[in-house]
Structures are given as C-alpha cells and as structure tokens.
Amino acid sequence: MPVPLSPSALSSLAAALRAAGCVFAEDEAGLIAATADHPADIDAMARRRAAGHPLEHVLGWAEFNGLRIAVDPGVFVPRRRTEFLVERAVSLAPDPAVVVDLCCGSGALGAALAAALDRVELHAADVEPAAVRCARRNIGERGRVYEGDLFAALPETLRGRVDVLLANVPYVPSEDVPLLPAEARVHEPLVALDGGGDGLDVLRRVAAEAPHWLAPGGSLLVETSERQAERAAQAVAATGLTARVATCEERYATVVTGTRAAG
Template structure:
C-alpha cells in the first residue's frame, strides 16, 4: 500500500482521483487524521470515491462544523440560502421545525443565530442519530417518523417557521447525479418522485394544519420546478413567492399561512 509521505504526495493522489479541490481536501484530511495510519485509511477512502464529508466526518454549514455519518444526506452549501431566508422572519422565541432534517444542519444553523424552540424530524434512523449530536447544543427536540407524523401534537398549529429541505430530484434523473451522491447517499434523501415534487406536495398539504397563523414555510427546489412549487403552495392555502441566489444556484419558495385576519410573523 502506498503511504503518503508528504502533502505534495497526498495532493497528487487526490488530484489523480479526480478531486478538483485536491489541495483543500488534502489539508482537511491531514488536519482530521490522528496519525499516519488513519491518514492513509482516509486517503484510500477518498481516492476510492467516498465523499469527503464522510471521510472526515463533518461538513461546514453556515460556519458550523456539522457531523455527517455515512448514509446521511450531506448538507449542501446552496441550502445556506434557505436558512438565510428563514432567518429574515425568525423572531426570538419562535417555534422552528427542521423537517426532513438529515444531519440537522438547517435547525442547528437557525438555532445558532436565534433563540428559538427547535424541533426536528427525519424518517431515517441514521439521520436522527446524527442530528442528535448536532442539535444537542441547542436542546433541539428530535423525533423519527414520516413528515408531520413525527412531530409532537402540542406544536400542531403553533409552528412559526417550518424549514423542509425535501428530496426534489426527479426519479429518472437520479442516474445523472454525481457518483458521490448517487452511490453513497440514501436514495430516500434524493428521490422526489416523477417530477421531483412528491414530498413537497405532502409537506404543503399539511402545512396549514401545523403552521401558526402567519407562519412561514421554506423549501428548496430547482429553477424549472419553482413555478410548479409555487402553484402547489397556493393550491394548499399558502401565499407563495420565490427568491433566488444566482451565485449559489439556489431557489427558495417561501409560503405564508394567512387565514382571514392573521398577520405575518415579524
């Protein structure tokens, strides 16, 4: 087995394996490894195609080091925009839910910048175990289950901000994803059904039962899905607007539940 004896050798191996940011990855792997044996094992995993976040065990997300275990969806940088949009309307003391939470990155990011009552849920046991570690500093209440079925009954009709980073890749397009996602991340975290919006429809359908009057729902979609997603929100009794970050390639649909006489959450 070839053992990296220098940073240049490590960078060379990563670059030969197709790692575009080989220098940055080499630095992270070297920083994380506890000894030469672990450094080599981590290098072998990365060269074989294992996502860097699984190799080092964490991902950066809005300045937080989020623990990411193998088999758990890796938070994307573009999703930082969804959090930024949600923070605009998140007041201190708000009831915030991170639905389809994965590693809990969105909930952790919001709670790190606002004092909130935080709840999170995911259908995947591995994700819930991972999110427990990431949400512990903010005492987030975590549960496992299918969407709203996982949430405690006492917050029904009381949610001020609902973040739902649902799977939105159309089933037939999963084969086109980069191998790091297609081969290593659970299909349930990627597959959004025939048009990519199956889970989003279920979230929108239940939103008015769970949101407080004036409560907000935020989801991320692709650019070509955005008009349909907005129409889905409207169909289920929410207002709908779209915000875009061109640099990140991020599209966030924002809905507000406004029954007669209600005002948006400040």
C-alpha cells in the same frame, strides 16, 4: 490532534487525490491532514476519498453556515447552497420562534437556525435512523429530534404553533437520480434524493399539511430547483398559503416560501 505532514508528504497526498479525480485535491489533502488523529488515519481517509466517498463522509463533518456539522456515512451531506434557505428563514423568524426542521438529515438547518436566533424552540425529524442519530449529535440540547415520516413524527402539541417550518425535501425527479454524481447516488440515502416523478411529490405532501401546523403568520420554506420553482410555488399556493419564490444566483439556490395569513 492534527497530524503534521511535511510539504512533500502533503504534496504526495494531493497528487494521489488528483489522480483519483479530485478537482480540489490540494484543499482536500489539507483538510484530511488537519482532521486525522494518526498517520494511519490519513492513509485510510485518502483511500476512501479516492474510492469515491464524499469528502464530508471521509472527514466526518461538513462546514455549513459557519458551523462544523457532523456527517456520518450514509447521511445526506448538507449543501452550501442551502445556506440561502437558512438566511431566508432567519429573516422571517419572530423572537421567540418555534422552528421545525423536516427531512432534517444531519440536522444542519435546524442547528444553523438555532445558532442564529436568540430564542428558539427547535424540533427536527427524519425518516432515516442514521440521520436521526446524526442530527441528535448536531442539535444536542438546543432541540429535540424525532424519527418518523414527515409530520407523523412530530408531537401533536406543535399543531398551529410553528413559526418557521424548514423542509429541505428531496426534489430530484426519479428518472434523473441515475444521472447524479456517484458521491450522492451511491453514498447518500435514496430517500433524501428522489422526489418522485417530477421531483415534487414530497414537497406536495409537506405543503398539504403545513397550514395545519403553522402558526398565524408562520412560514414554510422549501428548497427546489429553478426549473421546478413555478410548479412548486403553485403547489404551495394551492394549500391556501401565500407563495413567493426567492433565488440566489451566487449559490444557484431557489427557495419557495409559503406563509399562512396572520389573521
């Protein structure tokens, strides 16, 4: 049950968070109070947030595409801009659909797509054990979650059957990782952030194998930055897939889609 706080106590909590540098201190104070089960939990959560832990790790959940997604410490926090990738995927998914969520992290993308589609066979995978545990909680009985490196984690029976392949790969260039906010750089796994020299190393690995896993007419969808979009699309097109770039200015989101020929 949420802990009821007086207006003055809530104001004091917000003031402490603001002093620690939280820009949206009032909103965060309300979320902490609404999530805590005991007054002592509020103090502990406020201390963690003031120390720089991501709000989602402090709360234990993140809102994503209308869902409350469990997010454990050490697990990549799903970004709201990635909802655009889910929207693109929903628009391309047949009914029924075989969906794979690679680099699934908390499983937010797969869970969101499963919630949006009528009939879906969902598979997800991540190399991080903590992420796999978290994804299994979020996906539950709606799909299966595997631990391993990209496609190596998936059952061979999926080859040539995947209608929608989501891959929210890391795409931050290695030299830019130290420039990330401390919330990400310190508290999220490096493997979920570092995309190699130009940020596209993992994307190239995924694109190279994707044609062997996609069903005829199936699509690979990856998120990238606007400045990387052209090179990312070229990498996808080089594998024989038809590449397209879509952007959402409101969310500052860019998605590259690669579609296998239907024939």
